Amino acid sequence: MLRIALIIALTASFATPAFAQGFTGNWSCRDATAERAGILTIYGGVYGFASTKVGDASSGTGTITGYQDGVQFNDGGLKATRNIQAGRVIADPTYGTAIQLETGDAIVMLCTPR
Numbered sequence: 050m051l052r053i054a055l056i057i058a059l060t061a062s063f064a065t066p067a068f069a070q071g072f073t074g075n076w077s078c079r080d081a082t083a084e085r086a087g088i089l090t091i092y093g094g095v096y097g098f099a100s101t102k103v104g105d106a107s108s109g110t111g112t113i114t115g116y117q118d119g120v121q122f123n124d125g126g127l128k129a130t131r132n133i134q135a136g137r138v139i140a141d142p143t144y145g146t147a148i149q150l151e152t153g154d155a156i157v158m159l160c161t162p163r
Contacts, residue, residue, distance in 0.1 A: 076160035104128045
């Protein structure tokens with residue numbers, strides 16, 4: 050029994066860093082009305098967002114802090130204009146994973162892998 054507990058603990062400790070990087074890449078985002086909102090790109094400690102609306106101030110780059118279950122938006126257009134504070138990695142039945150972008154009050158966008 051002790052061996053099984055040790056194997057589970059070691060497996061979890063090795064899997065955690067891999068899961069934490071599950072948010073990197075390109076994401077196609079849709080807003081609450083299911084309309085295309087833009088493309089989110091996350092690599093390392095930075096992000097870029099390209100809105101589908103011309104002249105949208107939320108387009109641009111910013112910095113993030115990565116966590117086990119997603120990211121925190123530190124600055125940039127998404128934080129300043131749309132008040133997005135976090136991107137949480139969730140399970141998605143179609144794409145495997147998705148990122149839901151959240152303000153302090155609500156989920157405002159769902160982003161799926163591109």
